[in-house]
Amino acid sequence: MLRGAAAWPDPAVDQAIESALEIGLTSIAWSSTMPCNAPIRGRFVVWHLHRNAIAMPKLMLVPLLLVGLSLPSFAAEQASIPKWLLGIWELTDDPDHSPTDWMEFRADGTFVNTLVDCRKVAGTFHLFRGDIYLAIEQNGKFLANGSRPNQEKTKLLYTSPRTRNTATYEKVASVECHGG
Secondary structure, eight states: OOTTOSOOSOHHHHHHHHHHHHTTOOEEEEESSSEEEEEEETTEEEEEETTEEEEEEGGGHHHHHHHHHHSOOHHHHHHTOOTTTSEEEEEEEOTTOOOOEEEEEOTTSEEEEEETTSOEEEEEEEEETTEEEEEEEETTEEEEEEEEEOTTSSEEEEEOTTTOOEEEEEEESSOOOOOO
16 A cells, blocks of 8 residues: 555545546646656545655645645746847857857747858747756757856856857847858
């Protein structure tokens, strides 16, 4: 028998959870540091973390849902993209000597990377704990990378995972590509 496998004594709470089940609540996804899946089995929620399973009374689901709803959500952070980030950022310093490029961050959560020859690559971005994460899908391949603003939010710093050198982007008024 799994730990916590006992019926909850409060019938009112049990009835509320049963009502939630009747309208289609069959699982909960919870993510703090790792994703996990929690199917509801009878009167218990079974949490699967790695290869272990933990059962707890469904009543524990109620406080977890309340805590989850009270935490700031990713969507709320995404909806409030800071004004300092919006606009065009130019590669101004790169110890790896990459050609100049420009990153344009837009209010809808998309960005366009313009290369020096005017080719463009588009993707999406999001902020998490102050860092900027980019997602690009090109030719059927997925690429992700991230940047961190300096304290004054006047520069974006990108550290190459290959060389460990840090490139710097600074805000500019326009793109100055040549070609295309």
